[in-house]
Amino acid sequence: MRSLKEMALSARQAALQLAVTDLHQRNHVLACMIDVLKERKADIFRANRKDLLVAEEECLSAPLLHRLTFQDEKLQQVIHGLSDLIALPDPIGKTTLSRELAKDLRLYRVTCPIGVIGVVFESRPDALVQITSLALKSGNSVLLKGGREAIRTNEALCEALREAGRRAGIHEDFAQLLVSREEVADMIKEDQLIDLLIPRGSNAFVQYIKDNSRIPVLGHADGICHVYVDRHADLEKAWQVCLDSKLQNVSVCNAMETLLVDRSIASIFLPEMGRRFREKGTRLLGDEEVVKLIGCECASEADWRTEYLNAVLSIRIVDGVREAIEHINTYGSHHTDCIVTEDRDTAAQFLRGVDSAGVYQNVSTRFADGFVYGFGAEVGIATGKIHARGPMGMEGLTTYKYMLLGNGQTMAAVRAGEIIYTHRDLVEDCPIG
Amino acid sequence: MRSLKEMALSARQAALQLAVTDLHQRNHVLACMIDVLKERKADIFRANRKDLLVAEEECLSAPLLHRLTFQDEKLQQVIHGLSDLIALPDPIGKTTLSRELAKDLRLYRVTCPIGVIGVVFESRPDALVQITSLALKSGNSVLLKGGREAIRTNEALCEALREAGRRAGIHEDFAQLLVSREEVADMIKEDQLIDLLIPRGSNAFVQYIKDNSRIPVLGHADGICHVYVDRHADLEKAWQVCLDSKLQNVSVCNAMETLLVDRSIASIFLPEMGRRFREKGTRLLGDEEVVKLIGCECASEADWRTEYLNAVLSIRIVDGVREAIEHINTYGSHHTDCIVTEDRDTAAQFLRGVDSAGVYQNVSTRFADGFVYGFGAEVGIATGKIHARGPMGMEGLTTYKYMLLGNGQTMAAVRAGEIIYTHRDLVEDCPIG
Numbered sequence: 001m002r003s004l005k006e007m008a009l010s011a012r013q014a015a016l017q018l019a020v021t022d023l024h025q026r027n028h029v030l031a032c033m034i035d036v037l038k039e040r041k042a043d044i045f046r047a048n049r050k051d052l053l054v055a056e057e058e059c060l061s062a063p064l065l066h067r068l069t070f071q072d073e074k075l076q077q078v079i080h081g082l083s084d085l086i087a088l089p090d091p092i093g094k095t096t097l098s099r100e101l102a103k104d105l106r107l108y109r110v111t112c113p114i115g116v117i118g119v120v121f122e123s124r125p126d127a128l129v130q131i132t133s134l135a136l137k138s139g140n141s142v143l144l145k146g147g148r149e150a151i152r153t154n155e156a157l158c159e160a161l162r163e164a165g166r167r168a169g170i171h172e173d174f175a176q177l178l179v180s181r182e183e184v185a186d187m188i189k190e191d192q193l194i195d196l197l198i199p200r201g202s203n204a205f206v207q208y209i210k211d212n213s214r215i216p217v218l219g220h221a222d223g224i225c226h227v228y229v230d231r232h233a234d235l236e237k238a239w240q241v242c243l244d245s246k247l248q249n250v251s252v253c254n255a256m257e258t259l260l261v262d263r264s265i266a267s268i269f270l271p272e273m274g275r276r277f278r279e280k281g282t283r284l285l286g287d288e289e290v291v292k293l294i295g296c297e298c299a300s301e302a303d304w305r306t307e308y309l310n311a312v313l314s315i316r317i318v319d320g321v322r323e324a325i326e327h328i329n330t331y332g333s334h335h336t337d338c339i340v341t342e343d344r345d346t347a348a349q350f351l352r353g354v355d356s357a358g359v360y361q362n363v364s365t366r367f368a369d370g371f372v373y374g375f376g377a378e379v380g381i382a383t384g385k386i387h388a389r390g391p392m393g394m395e396g397l398t399t400y401k402y403m404l405l406g407n408g409q410t411m412a413a414v415r416a417g418e419i420i421y422t423h424r425d426l427v428e429d430c431p432i433g
Numbered sequence: 434m435r436s437l438k439e440m441a442l443s444a445r446q447a448a449l450q451l452a453v454t455d456l457h458q459r460n461h462v463l464a465c466m467i468d469v470l471k472e473r474k475a476d477i478f479r480a481n482r483k484d485l486l487v488a489e490e491e492c493l494s495a496p497l498l499h500r501l502t503f504q505d506e507k508l509q510q511v512i513h514g515l516s517d518l519i520a521l522p523d524p525i526g527k528t529t530l531s532r533e534l535a536k537d538l539r540l541y542r543v544t545c546p547i548g549v550i551g552v553v554f555e556s557r558p559d560a561l562v563q564i565t566s567l568a569l570k571s572g573n574s575v576l577l578k579g580g581r582e583a584i585r586t587n588e589a590l591c592e593a594l595r596e597a598g599r600r601a602g603i604h605e606d607f608a609q610l611l612v613s614r615e616e617v618a619d620m621i622k623e624d625q626l627i628d629l630l631i632p633r634g635s636n637a638f639v640q641y642i643k644d645n646s647r648i649p650v651l652g653h654a655d656g657i658c659h660v661y662v663d664r665h666a667d668l669e670k671a672w673q674v675c676l677d678s679k680l681q682n683v684s685v686c687n688a689m690e691t692l693l694v695d696r697s698i699a700s701i702f703l704p705e706m707g708r709r710f711r712e713k714g715t716r717l718l719g720d721e722e723v724v725k726l727i728g729c730e731c732a733s734e735a736d737w738r739t740e741y742l743n744a745v746l747s748i749r750i751v752d753g754v755r756e757a758i759e760h761i762n763t764y765g766s767h768h769t770d771c772i773v774t775e776d777r778d779t780a781a782q783f784l785r786g787v788d789s790a791g792v793y794q795n796v797s798t799r800f801a802d803g804f805v806y807g808f809g810a811e812v813g814i815a816t817g818k819i820h821a822r823g824p825m826g827m828e829g830l831t832t833y834k835y836m837l838l839g840n841g842q843t844m845a846a847v848r849a850g851e852i853i854y855t856h857r858d859l860v861e862d863c864p865i866g
Binding site: 101211364367389 | 435438449452453470518532538547548616628629643647649651667669670673674676681682762770780781782784785786788789791792793794795796797799800801805806807809817818819820822832834835837838839840841842843844845848854856858865
């Protein structure tokens with residue numbers, strides 16, 4: 001078996017080769033992926049049934065078993081996703097700045113792949129295909145570590161994608177599967193070979209990666225999302241948005257954890273809101289005023305910083321939009337936060353003032369998702385502020401380089417006044433894409 | 434004196450306020466900076482003379498004394514830079530994606546400031562004004578740590594910029610000066626309050642920051658730049674570009690450290706190249722073949738990884754552009770690399786294949802600079818691949834947020850088939866800038 005360093009070196013070679021492929025070649029790999037997945041579906045389903053059998057023996061919960069399942073329906077979804085991805089435009093080779101610096105001296109900023117990306121993801125095996133295909137379309141190679149429960153399925157899927165690479169004539173090590181925790185520990189040390197880490201997992205796991213690696217990390221630890229119901233809210237809309245944000249799926253990072261309500265409408269809005277939440281079995285915690293209004297449990301300071309990932313909701317009454325913004329910027333996790341209001345100025349104040357990757361007006365926080373945004377899929381959701389923010393699709397996996405085309409210019413000639421900067425923006429693409 | 438944590442908290446408050454200012458307000462701060470710098474110039478010059486006096490007593494070298502000097506000429510440059518910056522367009526509030534996701538549901542990606550940025554910079558005091566003004570124009574606050582030798586000048590300059598902030602009605606703590614190494618050590622721990630670190634200094638210092646902080650770091654450790662002279666080079670152009678890249682200023686990160694020459698022209702190109710370099714007092718090291726051709730010292734493996742920052746050059750003969758690309762991707766530091774060639778296809782192969790922030794054809798590597806690129810100035814040059822690459826101006830100090838405007842949409846309605854995704858790109862700016 002190869003060491004992690006050997007795998008990373010090989011991934012780097014694959015990435016350097018991918019960086020000079022054109023869209024046609026990369027789309028051809030995606031088309032081959034569809035072919036091989038179809039050809040090998042019996043093997044893949046068999047591997048998955050073994051994973052499911054072991055998981056049942058280990059008494060995994062029903063939702064986890066559901067996520068682990070990769071049979072006909074999931075395969076259809078994955079193939080559909082690959083077809084969609086083929087149809088998307090090329091994210092690399094795009095000119096994003098064209099400037100004449102001086103006579104016969106032209107600067108272009110052109111998008112290009114990042115290189116080698118390490119992704120650690122949860123038990124859902126379809127994520128392996130989504131991540132690998134997004135990375136490939138944007139010219140990157142990946143080192144992948146999936147959940148232990150899905151190991152047989154992941155091995156079958158990864159081997160199918162590598163076979164697609166071989167058929168299409170690219171370096172097969174554009175996708176490599178890690179199988180042990182030790183390999184993850186080794187991977188995060190390779191800061192000279194790996195350009196980016198995307199950990200998808202528990203808060204503690206993401207923190208572990210950040211604390212132990214020099215490689216840049218994108219992703220999120222917490223998802224503490226808020227809905228603020230303003231005095232100018234349409235109350236029926238507010239009830240709907242709040243119910244959906246909290247309960248449509250309680251175990252996901254874009255579910256609401258804290259509800260903020262403007263004092264001036266609290267006594268009208270909250271009793272009915274409380275009734276609807278309780279009807280659905282939601283446990284409610286509130287500040288003193290909320291407790292008086294709807295007789296729920298008392299929230300502590302820690303509740304404002306808690307991601308319940310369950311049918312539990314903390315509720316706080318605030319004095320208008322300004323205090324709502326302050327609460328969110330203090331206690332939130334910069335993921336996705338929503339205001340319910342019909343007033344345009346108040347909405348603008350909220351959307352500008354809240355320091356989060358997603359700021360919504362009158363729509364459930366559950367919409368924070370790469371597929372919903374039209375990115376094909378996502379490799380993760382970033383709550384930091386560097387590079388990419390929110391759901392990361394292909395664009396999040398690109399960077400750029402500056403190409404400067406001259407005819408022998410020297411800085412000495414600039415200093416001698418023989419070359420004069422013109423700094424004139426051009427409307428043309430770089431002749432070298 | 435306030436603790437670093439208190440300073441960082443206050444910087445965060447200032448940043449949140451700056452995030453909701455408009456261009457007019459931010460430009461007004463820049464105009465006030467010009468006023469206050471002019472009013473206080475006698476005090477600033479006096480502080481700088483004290484710094485210079487101490488530096489002379491400590492026997493700093495002539496180039497360092499020159500960099501430390503902040504008198505009339507530097508003030509004029511700095512004021513000129515501020516005027517240029519006022520004229521530049523607003524980097525924040527720009528819509529970079531507009532998409533209808535479904536009926537009455539519109540997604541916008543809008544640029545916004547990063548937040549709080551910690552910058553550690555070398556002895557040049559004018560850098561303080563450049564960095565602070567670029568950060569301010571893009572809506573960020575800064576924690577600044579300059580060189581010990583410039584402490585009095587930096588204090589006078591920072592106090593002037595803070596006074597400009599007060600006059601223009603913004604939070605004065607948008608700019609704060611750190612004065613000790615202990616404060617830097619404290620600063621890099623504040624990953625909850627500080628969004629980005631930009632260390633400008635020695636390789637070892639940048640590495641220390643990267644090793645000891647969870648905060649994302651942009652910048653560069655090494656600047657190992659290459660010039661590759663191809664078989665299709667115009668030789669006179671090549672000699673000029675090589676001399677300028679190596680010798681126009683030997684102590685800077687964008688100077689050439691290794692020269693690569695195509696074997697097929699080495700015997701014509703190198704003897705004359707060697708003569709010109711020796712004429713200028715350059716120490717030359719080469720591989721075996723180079724030693725035979727021009728009788729220089731023998732380069733070791735370590736030389737290909739060395740940033741001399743001096744009139745020293747390593748030279749290697751390679752078999753064409755492919756081997757040149759491989760050498761650069763193996764030994765380089767992803768800063769700036771140049772090919773000298775008249776052949777378009779070879780140039781394209783080099784520009785696409787070299788994995789660096791700047792890839793040049795027929796122009797000195799000394800052009801890798803924010804001012805030269807028309808960015809007004811730069812806060813640093815990044816050789817990583819995440820977020821910003823190359824010289825970082827205002828754009829490198831921005832991020833974005835996704836604004837989603839709806840009318841009460843829920844994920845439950847999507848699942849029930851009542852909401853259908855349209856994913857139609859729009860040509861309009863976000864109504865909330």
